Amino acid sequence: MFRTALRSTLHPQLLRHGSLRFLSNEARSRIQTAVSSTPVVLFMKGTPQHPQCGFSRAAIQVLGLHQVPVDRLATYNVLEDEELRSGIKEFSDWPTIPQLYLNGEFIGGCDILLSMHQSGELEKSLQQAGVYLESA
Amino acid sequence: MPIGVAALEAAIRKSLNCSHIEIEDTSSGCGENYAILLVSEDFEGKSTLVRHRWINQLLKDEIAQMHAFSQKTFTPAQYEAHLAKSA
Numbered sequence: 216m217f218r219t220a221l222r223s224t225l226h227p228q229l230l231r232h233g234s235l236r237f238l239s240n241e242a243r244s245r246i247q248t249a250v251s252s253t254p255v256v257l258f259m260k261g262t263p264q265h266p267q268c269g270f271s272r273a274a275i276q277v278l279g280l281h282q283v284p285v286d287r288l289a290t291y292n293v294l295e296d297e298e299l300r301s302g303i304k305e306f307s308d309w310p311t312i313p314q315l316y317l318n319g320e321f322i323g324g325c326d327i328l329l330s331m332h333q334s335g336e337l338e339k340s341l342q343q344a345g346v347y348l349e350s351a
Numbered sequence: 352m353p354i355g356v357a358a359l360e361a362a363i364r365k366s367l368n369c370s371h372i373e374i375e376d377t378s379s380g381c382g383e384n385y386a387i388l389l390v391s392e393d394f395e396g397k398s399t400l401v402r403h404r405w406i407n408q409l410l411k412d413e414i415a416q417m418h419a420f421s422q423k424t425f426t427p428a429q430y431e432a433h434l435a436k437s438a
Binding site: 268269270308309310311321322323324325326327330331 | 399400403404407411414415419420421422423
């Protein structure tokens, strides 16, 4: 499935010098708010209904398999927000999208999410994070 | 400029003591999509996140030029278990 990933516009210059770009305090606090807004936060290309990259598709499918309740999950489409797209890479110190946060903590990208899914660790982490608790 | 398998492997071997490396060009030849599998005793005692961050850092310049990058990181013991499971 990864082979069918859609090509999106690349900005090699931007990417190559991504780490040298200064993440403004405003952008940083926007991202900080986003990662802690809800227990499960996924930064992805496209939307859960229309993922625009095979890796993002895989990530949202895994979260779907674990039946993460919709009110505990927020997704952000980095393709709609260039500041977020470059900002999240610097914020997480992680070069690729998707990126998963659990209770404000960076978990990893698609490879890590898939391997945690296979090992059963994801199930445990989601439970520990209180993702399945009934809301009061 | 597309990145070659040989250049990638050299960049990895320079900083990591690998007993096994698989580098798959998943781009059908354009040199922008790679999936790598690394087996190294240097991964011992490190979480997957730490291992991936390490490799991301090591291949920072290369990854910046790619469209897609995927990695698997095993210790020799984990790799044997992985092979046994998929056999």
